[in-house]
Amino acid sequence: MKRRSILKSVAAAASASAFISVSSLAAWAANDTLKIGFVGVTSGPAAAWGTSNVRSMQTRAAWLNETGGVTIGDKTYDVEIVTFDDQKDPKRAIAGMEKMAQEGIHYVVGPNVDDGAAAVRPVAEQNGIIYFPYAFPKELYAPPAGNAVLGMIANYQSGPAIYKYLKENKGVNKVAFVAANESDPLSQRDGGITAAKALGLEVVSDNVTYQVDTTDFTPVLTPVIQSMPDLLVLSGVAPANAPQLIRSARELGYQGLISTETAQDATVLQEGAGELANGFISVGGASTPEIASDTMKEFVDRYTKMFGEYNDESNTKVYALEYIVETLKANPAAIDNVDEFKKTMDTFSAANPYMKGDSHLKYVGTTSFGQKRQVFVPMVVNEFKDGKFETLFIAEVD
């Protein structure tokens, strides 16, 4: 009996030591972890904006990890996405950025809106964090600010290009603007009005706004449609509101063009407005069949497999993580030193995996901000037609 107990103890000890040895070996063999943060809105009416961000990052991170991780300098890392839902509240955005600082994270994607992006600036600058907001205020990106990198194309960059195209190709002369009564859409509306006037367009309606929780837009749009515009601009419209606005405008008898400078989702437009959304113009990313590379197509497949359904807004949001990883690859010293990252931004260039042809990832923004604080993404202006986006024209920004 005693002998059996001793044998049992020996066997247990041997098993335990074998387990510990295997675990140690596994730990030794595993990659280090590169944590990239996300602070943005993943709940409430604007959840689609942040959710498409997070899911794009998670899809790409899983893909990179599956293929062995990311080699930066002489180390290989698995990418971990650390997320924080700021609920579109600047106070929570600050708390989120503080959490990222506490976790030692130096690179964060988000926030998604103007006030959140402005609120986190002191935290990011004090804690050595480079962040990629989807917000347009120029003071975030122009000196003396230096830690924010615009993750998309701003409305003051895409708006003039769209209006010019429509003026020259579609005979647009009279424009009406409608916006949600919130800081982002209102500032985008004001920027749009300035751009339209600079192009010599007549602005026939510029002060109609709506509550962000509006569900019936017929009363809102009635006075706008009565002003008989050639182009109705839905400034900064949320994907949740776009189909209802389009539908109400068409049902009120509006025959002209409708556009926005924000990214939209084809499925949402199709479900909410159907054929009434045909001709709707919006800004997208490397999405349409004409320009999407095989890597982009695989990204869409992987995203769909992971989350059940793709979101067209991710066509733009796929880029931020790629820029962070590729810039760190270009300068491994930047992994915990954002000053090195900033230095690299001026000269950085890498192949753009998401677009066909000779497109490159590079930082731009000198014209708009006086320094390179914007990711270069193609300005793809789309037209919605029968459930899909078709490329209207492609432009570049600097």
Added chain:
Amino acid sequence: MEQILANGLYLGAQYALIALGLTLIFALMNVLNFAHGQMYVLGGFVTYTVYAQLGLPFVAGLFASAVTLAIIGALIEYFLFRPVIRRSSREESTMLLAAGIAFFLDAVILLVFGEKQRGVPKIINGVLNWDFRLIMPYDRILIGFLAILSIVSFILFMQYSKTGRAMRALAQDRVAAQLQGVNVDRYSMIGFALGAMLAGLVGGLLVTITGVNLGMGGPTSIKAFMMVMIGGAGVISGAIAGGFILGMLESIGLSVLSQYGDITYLLIFASLMVFLSIRPQGLMGKPWG
């Protein structure tokens, strides 16, 4: 003017139907159901799934929404509100529970139905255009009619059915109703299920017009509370009046005041504050509750 009136009536009918369920639950159980908006959203998603995803008739979607929310309402009353009411006489206990349910339902909706705005195919095509004085799509007319029909059916049910009479007795005086043999637990559960069912029904109706997304719950609850406060908390006719008043104010404000920017809801809230300071019990409520 015709357009303003038509918009106001249409908005009022849908608002009244939203407020009815909320005020019914308050009348029967003295519970401020902060999750009412989320129940409305859930109803919209159920109709979306049945009608748009599964391709079944719209009526089947509406039926599924009503039944699903009635079952959820009954379960919430039985497993959550009933024990809390039994153990705590403090009103804030049920308020916190309702707020917790709202957050929970938001999370469930996000997980199950996703973050995207959803819409369904139009149930009827075409637009009524009366010489550009009145423009109203046929589907809005139909939904407005169905909303009014639902309100009338609900009133008749409460007025003439045995269950309705029992619930009215419960709302008027809980102790007296109990002494008269009304099964308080049973009718509280039926009332909560009916209130949730109304939220689901209106969610199913309106998904054809407004679509649905997970962020709609909170604002819907706020509007429903406004209507109930205007009409008088716990009073069925008050909720209906509150709904139509809010719908008409919104329609008039958005049309007449559009050139001054988005001040319609600013004025509505300011007016509500003044109104409640003069008549805190609302139009048809009683000062003693």
